[in-house]
Amino acid sequence: MVGLVRDFLGELVEKAAAVLFGQELGNDEPLPPSALTGKPNRTIAGSTAKKSVAMTRAVGNKISESSSSAPSSQEKDDSSAEKPAGDVKVEDERSLASGEKLVFKGEVLTGSDGTLKVPEESRNLCVLFDDGMWLVSASHRHSPLVTSVSQMAKRHGLLIKPPRYVTPNIIIKAYIYDERRRSMMQLDDNVVRRRVVDLLQKAVDAGANDIHVEASEGRTRIELRIDGALRLWETWTQKEGELMLSSVYSHSVGQSGATANWQEPQAAMLTSAAMGPDSLRLPKGVISVRCQWVPLSDGGRYLDMRLQYDSAHLFGENFIMADVDSLGFSREQLKVVQNLRQAPGGMRVFAGPVNQGKTTTLRVTLNRRMAETNMQLNCLLVEDPPEGGIVGARQVGVSASVKDEQREKSFIEIMRCALRLDPDIVMLGEIRDIQTAQFAFRLALTGRQVYTTTHVYSALAIPQRLRDIGLEPYLVYDHHLLRGMFCQRLARGLCANCRIPLAEAPMELGPLYKEIAARVRAGLAIMESSRKFGEKDAYNHLVEPDVSNVYVANPEGCSECYRGRVGRTICAEVLETDQKLMELLQDNRLEDARAYWLSPDGMKGVTMIWHALEKVRRGELCPTDAEFEIGILARENEVEEVEKRLKKESGEKRPKKESGEKS
Known part of the structure; x- marks a missing residue:
């Protein structure tokens, strides 16, 4: 209450002084000396002046008594409020030169490229820094051009400290500092x-x-995945890594957020089509780089950059004529793939884990199809995110710059309108939900060829995966709709320069390779017998396999490889469906379906493990790498059964040979 009275009396004194001495309220010019000394102006009558001065002194004494007798908490708040003109502290170049009272640091929010978009007239009168320092020209502190900037900053939730009144030269120097800082940042x-x-x-x-x-943790690890293995490439400081992560995000396209947010997962793309001074130029042969950021539990940041190469980089200038055998498919598998390419309509589903070459196999298959038809087919690629790489195809993509709900909605809309684009071939990036699956089979029903991918462990498990998504059985088990099923893995190839024969491996690398040799022997024996006589009768026709050309990787490596490995090769299974196979699968008779697929009297199929064993027998693949990527070559009971039967077989042959020698 005392504070309010004091404010009221103060205003009364100012008004009285303004009337008596010709001073207008709010004028920044200093009062004349006569006003400050309390002496009346000569132009005012003496009696009137004396009464006015006495009244002024009386009011002043009253204010002093009130202030000293009852101080209030509001007085402390008023100390930071704007003071009368005569009491304003103005900082000039001397404060800036001393470096103790006035220091420029951080970002200037009111700069030409700052967060706050303010008019040039306001920029000449005030400066706001990101730490809240608020510099105002002392002679314009009441100007609406200044107060409007303060209000704007508060609406944006920015920190703004009590104003510091400075000379115009300080305002100019603050913006010069901002320009230099931005130049250094650039x-x-x-x-x-x-x-x-x-x-x-x-x-x-x-x-x-x-x-x-x-x-994270004060350092940055740069690792490259080469031939399926992660290798530590470089180590930077954490600050260098954070600058690199921010730079990649700011120069990418299709970001999932307006700015880099270290607390949330974010995605973006670097593309070779991006132009301009702020774009990143990708190396030759790289179409795009798919980027995914995630926060780490210790406050760090993690980024994976997936490089998408063009087909010419992978297969040479004549890449359009390459076929899947160049990837490592066998001749039998190549024939099945060729038949599926020629067959009209229907689905071709490629399965396998992430980063196992499914997209590359799709590219090669579709590029070959486009070449075989002289580019006379309308091929649509519907991917999220877009990857491309198919000559003559039209890419339809969904941007990562929108939220997941909007992306899903856009993806569904694109799928719906694809039917009105007159396609001959549609390649869907992945069957991820019931909407995508229904759309794919709807296209297949209209006679279009549909190529897509999914994540499942084997080719025969693809129908069950589609059923799990929610498709009706009459769609899934129709061999005219689901025509082809693929599944593949990538395994590291052996270095022909330093590989070690399997027979010498136990002596050079340790006794563990005795067990590996036994599994290779059993696996090859079972595979050869099964392909000739069927899996059910395989143990009755076992013969000793030839392992003379089986090699293992040299862990020390050589100048031509990395720890005994060079490149990667595909181990795959490919099958073209028919009515009997689909009926067995629909009846959930998986073992009978597998036997029919692999039978020499049936579909004469080849499993991934058999494909891997063929490459092991030819010395192209290390047995340990085959087991790491695909699975064990032979179980323990199979090894024991093969050992027993082959030993028995060799024992029966030896007596006959000895009796023949005696006679």
Whole structure:
């Protein structure tokens, strides 16, 4: 209450002084000396002046008594409020030169490229820094051009401290500081961008598929996935890594957020089509780089960059004529793939885990199909995110810059309108839900060829996966609709320069390779017998397999490889469905379906493990790598049964030979 009385009396004194001495309220010009000394102006009558001065003094004494007798908490708040003109503290170049009272640091929010978009007239009168420092020209502190900036900052939730009144030269110097700071930042960004481009080029030269960047615990680990194995490539400081992560995000397209958010997962793409001074130029042969950021539990940040190569980089200039045998498919499998390419309509589903070459196999298959038809087919690619790489195809993509709900809605809308685009071939990136699956089979029903992928462990498990998604059995088990089923894995190839024969491996590498040799022997024996006589009768026709050309990887490696491995090769299973197979699968008779598929009297199929064993027998694949990617070559009971039967077989042959020699 006392504070309110004091404010009221203060205003009364100011009004009285303004009337008596010709001073207008709010004028920033200093009062004349006569007003400050309390002496009346000569132009005012003496009696009137004396009464006015006495009244002024009386009011002043009253204010002093009130203030001293009852101080209030509001007085403390008023200390930071704007003071009368005569009491305003103005800072000038001396405060800036001393560096103790006035220091420029951080971002200038009111700058030309700052967060707050303010008019040029306001920018000449005030400066707001990101730490809340609020500099105002002392002679314009009441101007609406200044107060409007303050109100705007508060609406944006920005920190704004009590104003510090400065001279106009300080305002000018603050913006000069901002320009220099931005120039230095631009220089630093160019350095970081060049480093990112250099890292991408190193990854391409090394044949990497992924770049892993982990910025945490004071350091940044750069790892490259080459031939399926992660290799530590470089180590940076955490600050360098964070700058790199931010630079990649700011120069990408289709971001899932307006700015890099270290607390949430985010996605974006780097594309070769991006142009402009702020774009990252991708190395030759790279179509795009798919980026995924995630936060780490310790406050760090993790980025995976998936490099998408064009077909010419993978298969040479004549890539359009390449077929799946160039990837490692066998001759029998190549024939099945060719039949499926020629068959009209229907679904072709490629299965396998992530990063196992499904997209590459799709590219090769469709590029070959387009070449066989002289580019006379309308091929649509519906992918999220888009990857491309098929000559003559039309790419339809969904941007990562929108939320998941909107992306799903856009993807469904694109699928619906695809039927009105007159397609001959439609390639769907992945069957992920019931809407995508229904759309794919709807296209197949209209006679279009449909190619897509899914995640499942084997080719025969694809129908069950489609049933789990929610498709009706009459769609899934119709062999005219689901025509082809593929499943594949990628395994690292053996280095022919330093590989070690399997027979010598136990002596050079340890006794563990005795067990590996036994599994290779049993696996090859069962495979050869099964392909000739069927799996059910395989143990009755076992013969000793030839393992003379089986090799294992040299863990020390050589100059031509990395720890005994070079490149990767496909181990796959491919089948073209028919009515009997689909009936067995629909009746849930999986063992009978498998026997029919692999039987020499049936479909003469080849499993992934058999395909891997063939490559092991030819010395192209290490047995340990085959087991790591696909599964054990022979179980323990199978090894024991094969050992017993082959031993018995060899014992029966030896007496006959001895009796023949005696006679």
